[in-house]
Amino acid sequence: MSAAAVDSHHAEDAHADPHGDDHHGLAHVAPVKVLLATGGSLLVLTIVTVLATKVDFGANINLALAMAIAVLKATLVVLFFMHLRYDRLFHSVIFVGAILAAALFVGFTLMDTNQYQQTNIWNPDAPPAAPIGPRPTNG
Amino acid sequence: MTDHPHAPHEPHGDDLGHGADHGHGHGSPFIAHHYDDAQHQFDSGKLGIWLFLAQEVLFFSALFVAYILYRYHHPEIYSYAHQYLDVKYGAINTAVLIFSSLTAAWAVRCAQLNQKRGLILCLATTIVCACAFLGIKYIEYSHKIHEHILFGRYFDPCVSAGGGELLTRNNNCAGTKSTVVWDFGTGTPTAGCFTEIDQDPRRDGVQADCTVKEYEVSGPEGKTETFKRDITGQCPEESPFGGEATSSAAAGGGKLEPGGKGGESVQAKGGEAAAHGGGKPCWRPAFQPAVCKKGVGILVEYGDNVEREHTRIKAECKAAPKPSDAGDLFADKPQNLELGKAAIHPRHQLTVHEQHELEAAGPPPEHINMFFTIYFAMTGLHGIHVIFGIGVFLWLLIRAIKGQFTPDYFGPVDYAALYWHIVDLIWIFLFPLLYLIH
Numbered sequence: 395m396s397a398a399a400v401d402s403h404h405a406e407d408a409h410a411d412p413h414g415d416d417h418h419g420l421a422h423v424a425p426v427k428v429l430l431a432t433g434g435s436l437l438v439l440t441i442v443t444v445l446a447t448k449v450d451f452g453a454n455i456n457l458a459l460a461m462a463i464a465v466l467k468a469t470l471v472v473l474f475f476m477h478l479r480y481d482r483l484f485h486s487v488i489f490v491g492a493i494l495a496a497a498l499f500v501g502f503t504l505m506d507t508n509q510y511q512q513t514n515i516w517n518p519d520a521p522p523a524a525p526i527g528p529r530p531t532n533g
Numbered sequence: 534m535t536d537h538p539h540a541p542h543e544p545h546g547d548d549l550g551h552g553a554d555h556g557h558g559h560g561s562p563f564i565a566h567h568y569d570d571a572q573h574q575f576d577s578g579k580l581g582i583w584l585f586l587a588q589e590v591l592f593f594s595a596l597f598v599a600y601i602l603y604r605y606h607h608p609e610i611y612s613y614a615h616q617y618l619d620v621k622y623g624a625i626n627t628a629v630l631i632f633s634s635l636t637a638a639w640a641v642r643c644a645q646l647n648q649k650r651g652l653i654l655c656l657a658t659t660i661v662c663a664c665a666f667l668g669i670k671y672i673e674y675s676h677k678i679h680e681h682i683l684f685g686r687y688f689d690p691c692v693s694a695g696g697g698e699l700l701t702r703n704n705n706c707a708g709t710k711s712t713v714v715w716d717f718g719t720g721t722p723t724a725g726c727f728t729e730i731d732q733d734p735r736r737d738g739v740q741a742d743c744t745v746k747e748y749e750v751s752g753p754e755g756k757t758e759t760f761k762r763d764i765t766g767q768c769p770e771e772s773p774f775g776g777e778a779t780s781s782a783a784a785g786g787g788k789l790e791p792g793g794k795g796g797e798s799v800q801a802k803g804g805e806a807a808a809h810g811g812g813k814p815c816w817r818p819a820f821q822p823a824v825c826k827k828g829v830g831i832l833v834e835y836g837d838n839v840e841r842e843h844t845r846i847k848a849e850c851k852a853a854p855k856p857s858d859a860g861d862l863f864a865d866k867p868q869n870l871e872l873g874k875a876a877i878h879p880r881h882q883l884t885v886h887e888q889h890e891l892e893a894a895g896p897p898p899e900h901i902n903m904f905f906t907i908y909f910a911m912t913g914l915h916g917i918h919v920i921f922g923i924g925v926f927l928w929l930l931i932r933a934i935k936g937q938f939t940p941d942y943f944g945p946v947d948y949a950a951l952y953w954h955i956v957d958l959i960w961i962f963l964f965p966l967l968y969l970i971h
Contacts, residue, residue, distance in 0.1 A: 405925075420941065423645045429638050436634075436961075450971065456971035457970075462816070464965050470963050474638075482576075488558060488587050489586065492587035496590055503598050507602055511606060
């Protein structure tokens, strides 16, 4: 890598990420130690989440625990395997933005889902009651 | 390569588009002409792959919404149906995928540091792990196809969630059920209506809406008893067989209560017959109506696995909606039909352990098939991503063997690894959501 390229790269990135100094060439090189520690933690967390299922904390707490471990694992993958910790801030913005959009999707769908859990089939023999009050008159 | 270290902004010449003279002194032949330099090309690609990954998150989020909505409204389906899944396979697959993610990340490091052998090794390991993942998925899927644990209307399991025998709607499961199908066309029992899983009751054959009025049974002791019942509804709390918990005791024909229990009903839904009435066996005509190609039938199942020499059924059937095969058998009005004798030979006796499993599992909730619709949609889409990933990594492996990746050109390895990590990421969520339901 020529001095010019390194300089221009760091000029763009240094303010975005304190770890910019670890960059080698075009991008950050993940140290073997970090890779192995991340992979090892993920495997340990997988065992933990399987074992946690065998203990009965109550359905909701079990679900919350499993999701918490999954989020932790996902964070490890994103930060270290996907280099987001050392990467440009804008990539984090894109990724977090996508997750926020998905959360919005889930949230808005759940907001009124209870409105659609009953099927009202029109029964001509027992029509719904007429609205209370006088009929609207013409004019 | 030409070397112009101090002329990064030199205008491009007609240099075959290799960008070798872009002024960085070590140009990979894969630095495209329209980029300023290797960094520019790398960053552009990286931005592209991150946008793609954002799209992937949104893509999968639709399925997660389906999952969340259905689980929110029907938690009982999930807590029952997940027992069909083997945590062992899911956990092994999680570990395999995490390990492949590690090797994919390591492959990027190798490419950055120009370690060609390490790069090839890491890419090959990633491919092997991806294939192992699919291999385990194949084991799981083929088991489910074999046991008819499928999506939508193809869900017709031969075993309960606990692994016990299950009486099924279409009697598709070979060699384990004590069932008989009555053919109204000839008045004789037939072996079964369905041979293929893809036969749809709504498509071929004739659909009959029948109500069984009376059963006549002769037990092993030679006594013949008749009892009337409506076949829709639930199993009685008290077993008509006298409250004996074991199937052999229930075989006593003399313990049937004749006639008078017409008000009682038996379950006409899918599930373990033996699980009802506190584990006592009960009669259970199968899903109504049964459909046969030859004629109209009633599928009668006996959940107690007891052999019966003679069984007689009287039924009243309404007009078939599409009587193309049965002629004018049920042209318009309900007919009373009496059927001939049949011998019912159970081919599988539940062990005490299996019985206990069935009792513990309890009757399955309705619409378990929705769980498997979601399961197959999510794992299937994920599996397609894995297959695509294998293709990409094979391409990378070939290029790596050719030595095309250098410290100033390793973008494809990095982008593919990012894609692979997002595939891993999605599995990290699928595993607890599908396999580890408490």
